[in-house]
Amino acid sequence: MAYESTDTITPVFGALADPTRRAILHALARGPRSVSDLAADHDMALPSFLKHIGKLEKSGLVTSDKQGRSRMCRLRPDGFAPAQNWLAQEQARWGGALDRLAMHLETLEKGPRQ
Amino acid sequence: MAYESTDTITPVFGALADPTRRAILHALARGPRSVSDLAADHDMALPSFLKHIGKLEKSGLVTSDKQGRSRMCRLRPDGFAPAQNWLAQEQARWGGALDRLAMHLETLEKGPRQ
DNA sequence: GTGTTACTTAGCCATATGGCTTACGAATCA
DNA sequence: TGATTCGTAAGCCATATGGCTAAGTAACAC
Numbered sequence: 001m002a003y004e005s006t007d008t009i010t011p012v013f014g015a016l017a018d019p020t021r022r023a024i025l026h027a028l029a030r031g032p033r034s035v036s037d038l039a040a041d042h043d044m045a046l047p048s049f050l051k052h053i054g055k056l057e058k059s060g061l062v063t064s065d066k067q068g069r070s071r072m073c074r075l076r077p078d079g080f081a082p083a084q085n086w087l088a089q090e091q092a093r094w095g096g097a098l099d100r101l102a103m104h105l106e107t108l109e110k111g112p113r114q
Numbered sequence: 115m116a117y118e119s120t121d122t123i124t125p126v127f128g129a130l131a132d133p134t135r136r137a138i139l140h141a142l143a144r145g146p147r148s149v150s151d152l153a154a155d156h157d158m159a160l161p162s163f164l165k166h167i168g169k170l171e172k173s174g175l176v177t178s179d180k181q182g183r184s185r186m187c188r189l190r191p192d193g194f195a196p197a198q199n200w201l202a203q204e205q206a207r208w209g210g211a212l213d214r215l216a217m218h219l220e221t222l223e224k225g226p227r228q
Numbered sequence: 229g230t231g232t233t234a235c236t237t238a239g240c241c242a243t244a245t246g247g248c249t250t251a252c253g254a255a256t257c258a
Numbered sequence: 259t260g261a262t263t264c265g266t267a268a269g270c271c272a273t274a275t276g277g278c279t280a281a282g283t284a285a286c287a288c
Binding site for chain 1: 264
């Protein structure tokens, strides 16, 4: 099997694999916020914080646009789809886990490998 | 809000943020497989491959036990729960996105921040 | 008991990640 | 105009990540 030609899943899971970024997403779920406003909750220098915003944007989970001197960030719920679809599809595969275990045991009986 | 005292979510998303590891999980959904059996699909040296297995184990998505000289790996479906719960909870938060937008606007009227 | 198979350990390497400071640009306020 | 605020840019640093080779150990096959 092959992965998607352009891998959209990896950056999404990558973005979610950090508590600071998850907290940002959590905050943005309440509505749009400016960068400095979001940053106020995180004891971290602004440039460091902006890297997180940047990663969230690249992953497709967040958009932002500049308004005057401040930058407003907003959630892009569609961005979660690649991750959720992957999880849903995999979950569907182990839906028949017990059946498959039985098949496996049967295989072992016919041609034990261990 | 605080994160879980011991962060179980980060390692799970971290484990999922790699195509090789997702492919391993995909393969294991069919049933248990040995390390070398799994590795055969991935043009990669065994020690490199084992690091991926190790990361999957630390994240709680996979278990393995030694049988003779080979190591059998099996999926741990429960391991996905932290990631799925987080996603589900967040999704619930932007479920009423329009309602919340209204609330947000109301808040702005009372105590404008921007 | 010798060889092969299946990991395992150790260590090297390049790049990515997550943090920092310092300094600059552009918008707003006084 | 001058000071402040909000974001950017550039560059440093330590650690993590994802790959490798080379050399072990333990189990099985002959």
